[in-house]
Amino acid sequence: MSTHEIEHLATCITAHAWNADRSRVAICPNNNEVHVYAKQGTSFVCEHILSEHDQVVTCIDWAPKTNRILTSSQDRNAYVWTFKDGQWKPVLVLLRINRAATHVKWSPQENKFAVATGAKLVCICFFEEEHDWWASNHIKKHKSTVLKVDWHPNNLLLATSSSDFKVRVFDAYIRKADGRSVTRPYGEVPFGEPIFEFNECSSWVHALKWSPSGNSLAYSSHDSVFCVADFSTNPPTVEKIKLRSLPLRDLLYITENSIVGVGYDCNPLLITNSGGWKFSDEMDKASTSGAAGAEATSARKLFQNKVDLGESSKSDTKLSTAHQNCISFIVPFKSVGGVVSDFSTSGLDGNVIIWHVKALEAKNKLKVL
Structure with a gap:
């Protein structure tokens, strides 16, 4: 079994996302379009081109339950795309921002989503049935561009990473989306007030990710610092390590104690926890x-x-390495119970690569805890 499968779908890819059964992938070829490819035999064929945005699409997220595609762009807009009558139809989201939308993420229950922006704020968006549109509430406690957002598995907490060198955790409870009978983990925290702030990094915080259980939060910054905040203690404790690699742009938990980081080294890196977090090995050792x-x-x-x-x-x-340029996105391809057996990466070389973790373990003798 090969360790990876390479699909060259564009000259450059800024984001990609899979549908629920992994039969289709949506990519942005570094322009204002989103191309939806379908798997036919051993190759991918472009089925649809979504061209509602005016500038480069920055992020794509495909909801597995509702089959809705969420996109954000430098044109300061976000769209929710619904497949109907053989076509993808967009609904504009009322973001009310004056800078680019940088990242988007559906909540685990898919009843709301978060949009990171260059306007020093995050939009928490929810559907208003009486008006038939997606409205938003703003979280404004950032001092610079928000680069990434990620939802806690409980559907209420939201973590953000920013170019003001900080990671923050907010209570993103929305009554219209979540209802009234919800137990909030930290009590009645006012909307938009950070519950926790982490400032261990001395540069832009490029990436962050909650663990499958939600007990830890990993993040990485442009100074090649990697941190994990442990929420099993109160207040959370942070473990910090300095990587010898170039900065990581995105992270993915493949188990509760194993993280894959990707970025400017063009090679997925494995970081594991065995009595403390540490760099384990490079995952691409084909040459x-x-x-x-x-x-x-x-x-x-x-x-x-x-x-x-x-x-x-x-x-x-x-x-x-398999990737010939910076890897910008990593998403799970196959996972069961929080354990990822396959994941996919996309980068500025235009490749979408599916990595088989078990085959990588056998070939590289990596120990995934």
Whole structure:
């Protein structure tokens, strides 16, 4: 069994999302469109092009239960797409923002969603049946662009990461969406007031993710710092490690004690917890060390020719990894009970790659706890 399956679907991909049975994938080819591909045999065929946005689409999230696609864009808008009569029909979301929408995420119950923005706020959006539109309430406690959002499994808590170097946890209870008979984990916290703030990072916080149980929250920043906040204690304790890799852009728990991080190294990294969180190994080891050495020699020769002879080469250097450019998104492909057996990544090289965790364990002798 191969460790990964590569699909080259565009020149560059800024985001991707799968439907519930993984028969279709939605991608953004670094423009204002969303392309929906269907699996036909061993290849993917483009079925629909969603072109309601005016500028680059920044994020896509596909709700597995309701089969609705959520998109955000630099045009300061978000749309909820519903498949009806053979077509994807958009409904505009009333965000009321004056900067780009940077990230979107459906809540676990799919009755609301969060939109991160460059307007120093997060929109918590819910459907108003009397007006037949998606309205929003604003969380305004950020001092700079909000880069990522992620929902706690309880459907009430929302974590945000920002370019003001902080991670915050909010109570995102909405009466119209959640109803009245809801037990809130930290009591009657006013909407928009942070319950916790974490400031261990000294740079932009690119990514964050709740664990399957919701007992821990992992996040990573542009200074290659990786942290995990443990919510089994009150107040939460934070474990911080400095990675030797380039910064991580996105994170995914594959088990409660194992996290895969992706980013500028073009190689998924495994971080595990065994008496403390630590970097375990690179997950893409398809090539030999000799290939990596040849790659380094080629790069050194290219640089020397530029210095000595003024020569420049138009040919690109091929990396030894499956991804040839920054990996920007990672999402689960197959999972049962919070354990991810397969995950997919997309990057600026235009590839969507499906990784098989068990095969990676056997090939690389990785220990996934």
